[in-house]
Amino acid sequence: xxxxxxxxxxxxxxxxxxxxxxxxxxxxxxxxxxxxxxxxxxxxxxxxxxxxxxxxxxxxxxxxxxxxxxxxxxxxxxxxxxxxxxxxxxxxxxxxxxxxxxxxxxxxxxxxxxxxxxxxxxxxxxxxxxxxxxxxxxxxxxxxxxxxxxxxxxxxxxxxxxxxxxxxxxxxxxxxxxxxxxxxxxxxxxxxxxxxxxxxxxxxxxxxxxxxxxxxxxxxxxxxxxxxxxxxxxxxxxxxxxxxxxxxxxxxxxxxxxxxxxxxxxxxxxxxxxxxxxxxxxxxxxxxxxxxxxxxxxxxxxxxxxxxxxxxxxxxxxxxxxxxxxxxxxxxxxxxxxxxxxxxxxxxxxxxxxxxxxxxxxxxxxxxxxxxxxxxxxxxxxxxxx
Amino acid sequence: xxxxxxxxxxxxxxxxxxxxxxxxxxxxxxxxxxxxxxxxxxxxxxxxxxxxxxxxxxxxxxxxxxxxxxxxxxxxxxxxxxxxxxxxxxxxxxxxxxxxxxxxxxxxxxxxxxxxxxxx
Numbered sequence: 001x002x003x004x005x006x007x008x009x010x011x012x013x014x015x016x017x018x019x020x021x022x023x024x025x026x027x028x029x030x031x032x033x034x035x036x037x038x039x040x041x042x043x044x045x046x047x048x049x050x051x052x053x054x055x056x057x058x059x060x061x062x063x064x065x066x067x068x069x070x071x072x073x074x075x076x077x078x079x080x081x082x083x084x085x086x087x088x089x090x091x092x093x094x095x096x097x098x099x100x101x102x103x104x105x106x107x108x109x110x111x112x113x114x115x116x117x118x119x120x121x122x123x124x125x126x127x128x129x130x131x132x133x134x135x136x137x138x139x140x141x142x143x144x145x146x147x148x149x150x151x152x153x154x155x156x157x158x159x160x161x162x163x164x165x166x167x168x169x170x171x172x173x174x175x176x177x178x179x180x181x182x183x184x185x186x187x188x189x190x191x192x193x194x195x196x197x198x199x200x201x202x203x204x205x206x207x208x209x210x211x212x213x214x215x216x217x218x219x220x221x222x223x224x225x226x227x228x229x230x231x232x233x234x235x236x237x238x239x240x241x242x243x244x245x246x247x248x249x250x251x252x253x254x255x256x257x258x259x260x261x262x263x264x265x266x267x268x269x270x271x272x273x274x275x276x277x278x279x280x281x282x283x284x285x286x287x288x289x290x291x292x293x294x295x296x297x298x299x300x301x302x303x304x305x306x307x308x309x310x311x312x313x314x315x316x317x318x319x320x321x322x323x324x325x326x327x328x329x330x331x332x333x334x335x336x337x338x339x340x341x342x343x344x345x346x347x348x349x350x351x352x353x354x355x356x357x358x359x360x361x362x363x364x365x366x367x368x369x370x371x372x373x374x375x376x377x378x379x380x381x382x383x384x385x386x
Numbered sequence: 387x388x389x390x391x392x393x394x395x396x397x398x399x400x401x402x403x404x405x406x407x408x409x410x411x412x413x414x415x416x417x418x419x420x421x422x423x424x425x426x427x428x429x430x431x432x433x434x435x436x437x438x439x440x441x442x443x444x445x446x447x448x449x450x451x452x453x454x455x456x457x458x459x460x461x462x463x464x465x466x467x468x469x470x471x472x473x474x475x476x477x478x479x480x481x482x483x484x485x486x487x488x489x490x491x492x493x494x495x496x497x498x499x500x501x502x503x504x505x506x
Binding site: 007008010011012041044045050051053105106107108109110111114118122125146148151152155156159160161162163164166167168170172173177178179181182208239243252 | 399402403405406409410413414417418420421425426428429430431432433434435436437442462463464465466467468470471476477480
């Protein structure tokens with residue numbers, strides 16, 4: 001009964017449309033990049049003269065005509081999915097073309113490609129064209145969409161990291177041998193000889209394992225979510241240049257980061273930012289924040305309006321002293337903490353902004369904020385819009 | 387995040403429930419089964435979990451009728467090498483079929499022959 005009740009709750013839930021739309025844009029870009037990456041392989045298989053490994057008798061024969069048709073549909077549907085034009089139809093065609101390509105031959109498989117297909121499928125089922133799309137421009141943007149496909153997308157992230165951990169629980173991986181084999185041997189990211197020892201490789205293997213385990217569960221909890229974003233960023237930044245397949249790992253990271261976005265508390269206009277609208281310096285900052293607030297999570301209000309201060313129970317002195325932020329849960333943050341929290345909810349900065357929580361960084365940031373706030377110029381007339 | 391304003395239409399809940407449960411069942415069962423297969427396996431999210439140790443550091447050679455060895459450039463015969471593919475099993479029969487004069491395909495690690503596949 002609790003499972004049925006939970007399922008019912010998920011099926012009736014709604015979720016903000018913009019994070020989903022951003023995920024769609026990223027996944028469409030990845031799908032197009034995969035088309036450029038895999039089309040030469042598909043054409044080479046179609047031309048013959050190389051080892052063919054169909055999955056079974058049902059695998060499509062890779063004729064040049066099929067390869068051309070797949071490439072055209074894949075690129076066209078990917079582009080339409082990217083801009084959100086007839087999003088569901090474009091997504092369905094894109095998923096069909098990629099699935100057919102995957103089914104042609106075992107050489108076309110990669111975990112990244114398989115993941116891209118699954119995520120495009122879920123984004124097609126979800127209403128990912130409800131915002132930031134040609135469809136939304138034509139029919140009007142919707143703020144909220146059905147929540148259950150987003151839950152599936154989030155679960156998919158946990159499944160990927162979770163099974164990656166389970167697969168690594170073997171002595172061969174834990175001995176560091178896998179890292180040693182894959183680690184790039186040339187260039188600035190090559191592991192120096194003194195660090196190629198058993199102890200270092202075992203420690204790095206364990207560290208990667210723990211990071212993936214944290215990513216599988218940590219994003220689901222409010223308390224661990226933001227630090228987990230940083231762990232994910234660090235993990236992917238570490239493996240992109242070192243594990244020998246930079247371009248594919250970059251695409252993989254882009255897909256995972258697009259899924260991280262879905263874990264943000266991103267209800268539209270749910271966070272109130274009260275700023276000193278007499279101040280030129282503050283105006284420039286707020287303008288930048290507004291430009292980067294692609295999820296439209298924040299409501300920016302000038303402190304010159306007494307109704308705003310009264311509504312948020314903010315004293316005039318507090319508003320004059322520092323930027324004020326009222327979060328979704330009603331918690332009030334001010335000054336540097338408010339800036340940090342805003343950055344944690346902007347798509348361009350949410351991955352690294354939690355670093356600003358570290359005590360030494362916070363101390364320096366707080367001091368810098370107070371110094372700048374005390375010297376800020378106050379020249380903006382009341383009527384200026386940002 | 388999961389509030390329900392009245393203007394949002396309800397999803398077709400039965401279809402959504404069936405799709406969700408089927409999707410999750412496949413996404414949990416397939417990778418779980420793949421954990422029982424040689425690694426790295428496809429469809430199992432086994433990125434960087436293992437390397438086919440029998441292939442790493444070795445190379446295929448074509449042996450002609452007089453016993454001469456010619457190294458095989460694998461990239462000429464494989465459109466895109468994959469870690470999940472067991473080339474020790476699938477490449478020798480292909481090379482026997484396509485390389486003229488091949489009497490056998492041998493896999494060597496350094497100077498040591500670790501596998502020899504006589505062409506039929």
